[in-house]
Amino acid sequence: MKEHYKHILTLVVLALPSLFVLWGGYLQEISGHVLLFMIQGYVAWFLLYKAGQPFFGYSVTMSLGAYGTIVLTEIYHWPILVSVATGSLLSCVVGVGIFLSTCRARGFYVGMASFLLAVLFPKVVDALKPITGGRNGLYFDGIQAVVDPNTYYVILVICTLVIVGFLFWLMTTRTGQILTLIAENDELAQTVGINTMKYKVLAYGIMGLLSGFGGALYVNYTGFISSVDIEVFTTIYIYFIPLLGGSSLCYGPLLGTLIVILLPDVFSGVERYQRILFGLIFVLVLVFLPKGVGPTLERYAKRLTQGLRRGPATAG
């Protein structure tokens, strides 16, 4: 199937959860969480696999958007939309700042600096307890004070579609192609005269902006955030999303989010063994399906369609 059609199909599948509004309840609630993490998953997919930048601080950028929104609205009484925009911009600036300060290091060390930032950030939130609420968190009505939950849910679906659609579109543009070239061979890109620094700053800026906006959507959806929600495991889960689903495919993060977010629910009956099963599945996928679940499913689907085509032909 052509990439173009895969993009459209992915967006159609992403729009399907809006139907849950008809039934409401658990399906709507869980699919909302899936969508919120899918935004982060697609952002990670873009920065890590399309722009080739090793970054592990997604929980930091996400929580800057979330805390920016909630603190500005609740404590400083800014209008909600202005708070969302400011929180997202703050996340964008911090994302670029992290890159600029770590760009002296190479590969693994860049990743580690951002990972340690993800470990540090909840501690900063705890230390700033009078403002952030620390582990007790902050409660928030947000946009849901103005619109009803169903309308906000539809807004969430639309925002997810717009973000994912934007990233798909971006990768088809010249900027996207240059980012792919930088991901594949940074030195070659520099040799042919591309200002790689400029494009990397752009990639981190986009990541920060979208991840922060995703965080703002998150806090408006859940109505609560605490330092527990942004612990280092959040960044690990976000990082795993494209990795498990299939980083090479446009629908990889979609599959990855379903695995990462829905697995704990699947194992809720065996809560005592949940972490073991969770970890084992991750290890097995990483070892035996290094390209992720998506490419394997695609291979089986191809075999199946080939078999079906051959079937009638042989019969004829």
Place this chain on the structure above:
Amino acid sequence: MILTGLINGIIMGGILSLPVLGVAVVYGITGIPNFAIGLIGVFGGFVTWYFLSYNLVLALIVGVGVCFPIGYFLQKLLLTPISNKGGDAILFFVITISLGFVFEGLTRAIFPRPSISIALPYLGSFTVGGVTVEVIKLLALVFALSTLTAIRLLEIHTRPGQSWQATSRNLKLAKLVGVNTDRVYAVAHGIGCSLACIGAIFWGSLYNLNVLSGWELGFLGFIIAVVGGIGNIWGGMLSALLMGLVLSFSGYFLDGNWQSVLLYAIVITVLIVSPRGILGSERAL
């Protein structure tokens, strides 16, 4: 105040050096950043606690002894094959984090309590410069220093030690001269996990151990190792002592949360300014 801060800082450095040993040994020889090592160590700590009611020596042997084969077989059956297929640091990072989930889950599933305190016999305390020091805390520092010295002596004077050094410095050359590098990696990982377990036992006797402590210990070990120059075991020790002093002196004017923030901020600054740490990361002990 300065003397008190200095003594407290050195003692704290000794405690902080415990989680570093395992991380530094494993990374120094195998080049693999194992983020599950803290969880494996804590698993061993829980095993020790479980057998403590029978006999102290038996409990220590079983706890530390369980961690060696865990590390050995993890390296031999999982990490070496991935390394041979060209796995990079990022892949090892995600795989060992996943393994961390498995060991956290195992500790949760096997042991009846989520939080324990390992009651070692009380060894007394003494006073230096007006500061009361518990002997067990001093023992942690002595243990860390003697482990470093023992490793260094092993490297210089024994054949297995020389093969460790050869493997960590030049894998291809080590293979060429007949060193069984796969075995060296597996043994190093086993020793690293056992050291992590000893660290967890000390930690559990001074503070508490819970099913999540392994993450904190692993990250702490890793950040201290990074500041010293990850893989450089002497750098790790120096860094632990410096961090101990920072924590001790900052305790006069910062609360616990801000002390953690300061610790991590220093590490991130070191990573940004000098990514290879104080003594340089050289992937050799």
